[in-house]
Each structure stands twice: as structure tokens, then as C-alpha cells.
Amino acid sequence: MTEHAHHQHNHNHCVKTAMENAALLCEEKGVRLTDTRKRVLELIWQGHEAVKAYDLIQQFSDGGTKPPTVYRALDFLLEQGLIHRIDSLNAFIGCPHPDHHDECGLQVLVCDECHLVEELHTHDAVSTIADAASATGFKVVRPVVEVHGLCEKCQA
Amino acid sequence: MTEHAHHQHNHNHCVKTAMENAALLCEEKGVRLTDTRKRVLELIWQGHEAVKAYDLIQQFSDGGTKPPTVYRALDFLLEQGLIHRIDSLNAFIGCPHPDHHDECGLQVLVCDECHLVEELHTHDAVSTIADAASATGFKVVRPVVEVHGLCEKCQA
DNA sequence: AATGGTTATGTTATATTATAACGCTTGTGT
DNA sequence: ACACAAGCGTTATAATATAACATAACCATT
Structure with a gap:
């Protein structure tokens, strides 16, 4: 059983957990999870698919929410590690x-059909790459692995 | 000695080789390396740093070259594997x-200071990740690794 | 609860990156 | 020469993201 059984799961639970974790984490760090930030995080958690900034903007029911507001919230959430780009x-x-917070950088499987995103944590792979990088004199700061392909569902 | 000694090398040679390879490859594949495409490829090869599309557009001395022209050339070069995004x-x-053409996907070291880009070909790492992906039922199509950090020069 | 500093948001405008759509030109095979 | 496909020019616009400055909310100290 993998961490994410996307096929058939109570997604409300995912959202709830995510929001609770976020609240706790911000509490601990002494940063403010304001309404806008909370709202953006909730919207992103509407599914396990990657969400575009302008889709978020449109989903604000008020209709008056402008790009900078959303991008600022996104920046905050990125800084706190609550979301990934x-x-x-x-x-x-x-x-x-x-x-x-991840030592092995960000590793994601990205479905080209439905944009479902699943994280991996293959520590080995990244240390192999880091070694190769170091061998060329490069100082690794942030390894990112984005594997494109098809999720189980979309392999129909 | 690594594949790229960026510090001190005759870059004209890099460009020349790249253009020759490109010509050969297009010949073989029966596709046309037109003037525009050749020009864009040359401009990209002005250095080992990643180049932005609109910088290319501005570098067309004629001044009349418009985005679609350059983007079409870029699309062609990407399709033929002559450049990477x-x-x-x-x-x-x-x-x-x-x-x-690479079985291990695209793997690059990207300097956050100067945007120097160097390719890796750590076949091991990618097969490790591919295994992990397969284990979750994901079908890998195109693995991409972008390692951010600092190149040798920029670690001052 | 007033004060003042910091953090967050609102607002307008604009920068940056990329593509759609259409018509003309050029190349290629017959 | 002809027809078809591929490439390019041109105009407009879509999609993504940020700059700059004004206002508001928070909160620590008086």
C-alpha cells in the first residue's frame, strides 16, 4: 500500500489534515496563516492535481481578488514549505x-494527462546525483526531480 | 577531467561543433535547418548559460524578428533534441x-548565480527513481532532473 | 486605549513568457 | 508548371508574474 491511494479515498480527510498541519506548523514557526493564505491553501488542496495560479484567482468567489494577492499567498506557502511549485x-x-523539510529535495511524479502529482522520496537517487554534481565542483543547493508520465488511472 | 572545462576553453570550437552536429543530424533526419533555426541555435550557443526566448528575440540584429518566429525555431530545435528547455x-x-538521444532523461546542474548549465548522465539515479515510480503504478515517460546550486566559479 | 513599527493586503499598472490565427512565400515531388 | 506541404511574417492576444505605492490590520509597548 502506497502513501497515496488516490483512486478511492476520503479527500475531505486529506484537506482537513493538511489544514491542521498547516495551522500547527505556522503556530510553531510564529508566522501567520491569514485568511487569504488559508483560503489559497484550501483551494490548492481541492485535489491531488497541480493547480494554476490564475485558476486559483478565478476560484475566489468574491471575484475581486487580484493576482498579487494570490501570488503573495503562494509565495508565503512556498516559503513555509506548505506547497510546492x-x-x-x-x-x-x-x-x-x-x-x-526534505533533505532529498523535491521529487514528483507528474501525470501528463490529468496533472496528478505524487511525491517520491528516493533518497538514494538524489545522493547519487549529488555525488556526481560534487565531482564536477558544483555545490548542490536544491535538487528537483520532475518525472513526467502517466498515472495508473490514465494508462487506460 | 570533466566533459566541460568551462573556465578556459575555446568556445568557438563549441559553437562550431554544435553547428556541424546540428547540420549533420538534420541532414540524416531529413529535416530542414533553415536560416532562422540556424541563427537561433547559434545565438543559444553563444555561451553555456541558459538563454531566455525574449533575449534571443532582441538579439536578432534586424530588429524585426517577432516572438512567433523565434518560438517556432525553438520548438523545432527542441523536437530535434538540439536544445533543451x-x-x-x-x-x-x-x-x-x-x-x-538520452535514455536517462534530462539531467542538469543549474547555477543560480550565472545560469550556467551543465548536463549530467547519471544513469543509476534515474533508474532508481524510475523503479520507485513503477512501484507506485506510474508509467515513466520523461524524467527531468534540475539541480540548482552554485557552479565552481560562483562559489567565490 | 493611544502610539508607532511591522506585516499583510488592496490597487493600478505593467513586465514577461507564449500562442492563435491567418495569409504569404518557399521548397519539394510529380 | 502544378499542387501540396512546410516555413515564415504579421497582428493580436493569452497566460503567467511582478513593481510600486497606498491602505489596513496586527501587536508590542507605553
């Missing part, structure tokens, strides 16, 4: 375990 | 070995 999609995804 | 930078880099 998927560069190859220009999109954002909730982090399921914002508490332990 | 660095998602985390929205930028492009020449591929030093467009002839053998």
Missing part, C-alpha cells in the same frame, strides 16, 4: 508533510 | 550531444 507545469501542489 | 528558468540551452 511544479516548474514544468507552472502550477502548485500541496505538500503532504510540510513538517519534515 | 530548462523549466525552472524558462530558458534554453544547447545540447552538446544531440546525436544520442
Whole structure:
């Protein structure tokens, strides 16, 4: 059984857990999880698919929420490690375990069909790459692995 | 000695080789390396740093070259494997070995200071990740590794 | 509860990156 | 020469993201 059985799960539980973790983490760090930030995080957690910034903006029911507001919230959430940015999609995804910050960088499987994103934590792989990098004199700061392909569902 | 001694090398040679390889490859594949495409490839090969699309556009001395022209050339060069797109930078880099298409996906070291990009080919790492991916039922199509950090020069 | 500093948000404008759509030109095979 | 496909020019616009400055909310200290 993998960490994420996406097929058939009570997603409300995912959202609830994520929001609780976020609240705790911000409490601990002494940073403020304001309404806007909370709202953006909730919207991102509507599913396990990566979400685009302008989709978030449109989902604000008030209709008056402007790009900078949302981008600022996204920046905050990124800084706190509550979400990740998927560069190859220009999109954002909730982090399921914002508490332990990752030594092995960000590793994600990205479905090209449905944009489902699942995290990996293959520590071996990244240390192999880090070694290769160091061998060339490069100082590794932030390894990112984005594996594109098809999720189980979309392999129909 | 690594593949790229960036510090002190005759870069004209890099460009020349790249252009020759490109010509050969296109010949072989029966696709046309037109003037625009050649020009864009040359401009990208002005250095080993990733180059932004709009910088390319501005570097066309005629001044009349418009975005679609350059983006079409970039699309062509990407399709032929003559360049790579660095998602985390929205930028492009020449591929030093467009002839053998890579089973281990794209792996690059990206300097956050100077945007120097160097390719890796750590086959092990990617197979480790691919295994982990397969274990979750994911079908890997295109693994991408972008390691951010500091190149030798920029570690001052 | 007033004061003042810091943090967060609102607002307007604009920068940056990329593509759609359409018509013309050029190349290629017959 | 002809027809078809591929490439390019041109205009407009979509999609993504940030700068700059004004206002408001928070909160620590008086």
C-alpha cells in the first residue's frame, strides 16, 4: 500500500489534515496563516492535481481578488514549505508533510494527462546525483526531480 | 577531467561543433535547418548559460524578428533534441550531444548565480527513481532532473 | 486605549513568457 | 508548371508574474 491511494479515498480527510498541519506548523514557526493564505491553501488542496495560479484567482468567489494577492499567498506557502511549485507545469501542489523539510529535495511524479502529482522520496537517487554534481565542483543547493508520465488511472 | 572545462576553453570550437552536429543530424533526419533555426541555435550557443526566448528575440540584429518566429525555431530545435528547455528558468540551452538521444532523461546542474548549465548522465539515479515510480503504478515517460546550486566559479 | 513599527493586503499598472490565427512565400515531388 | 506541404511574417492576444505605492490590520509597548 502506497502513501497515496488516490483512486478511492476520503479527500475531505486529506484537506482537513493538511489544514491542521498547516495551522500547527505556522503556530510553531510564529508566522501567520491569514485568511487569504488559508483560503489559497484550501483551494490548492481541492485535489491531488497541480493547480494554476490564475485558476486559483478565478476560484475566489468574491471575484475581486487580484493576482498579487494570490501570488503573495503562494509565495508565503512556498516559503513555509506548505506547497510546492511544479516548474514544468507552472502550477502548485500541496505538500503532504510540510513538517519534515526534505533533505532529498523535491521529487514528483507528474501525470501528463490529468496533472496528478505524487511525491517520491528516493533518497538514494538524489545522493547519487549529488555525488556526481560534487565531482564536477558544483555545490548542490536544491535538487528537483520532475518525472513526467502517466498515472495508473490514465494508462487506460 | 570533466566533459566541460568551462573556465578556459575555446568556445568557438563549441559553437562550431554544435553547428556541424546540428547540420549533420538534420541532414540524416531529413529535416530542414533553415536560416532562422540556424541563427537561433547559434545565438543559444553563444555561451553555456541558459538563454531566455525574449533575449534571443532582441538579439536578432534586424530588429524585426517577432516572438512567433523565434518560438517556432525553438520548438523545432527542441523536437530535434538540439536544445533543451530548462523549466525552472524558462530558458534554453544547447545540447552538446544531440546525436544520442538520452535514455536517462534530462539531467542538469543549474547555477543560480550565472545560469550556467551543465548536463549530467547519471544513469543509476534515474533508474532508481524510475523503479520507485513503477512501484507506485506510474508509467515513466520523461524524467527531468534540475539541480540548482552554485557552479565552481560562483562559489567565490 | 493611544502610539508607532511591522506585516499583510488592496490597487493600478505593467513586465514577461507564449500562442492563435491567418495569409504569404518557399521548397519539394510529380 | 502544378499542387501540396512546410516555413515564415504579421497582428493580436493569452497566460503567467511582478513593481510600486497606498491602505489596513496586527501587536508590542507605553
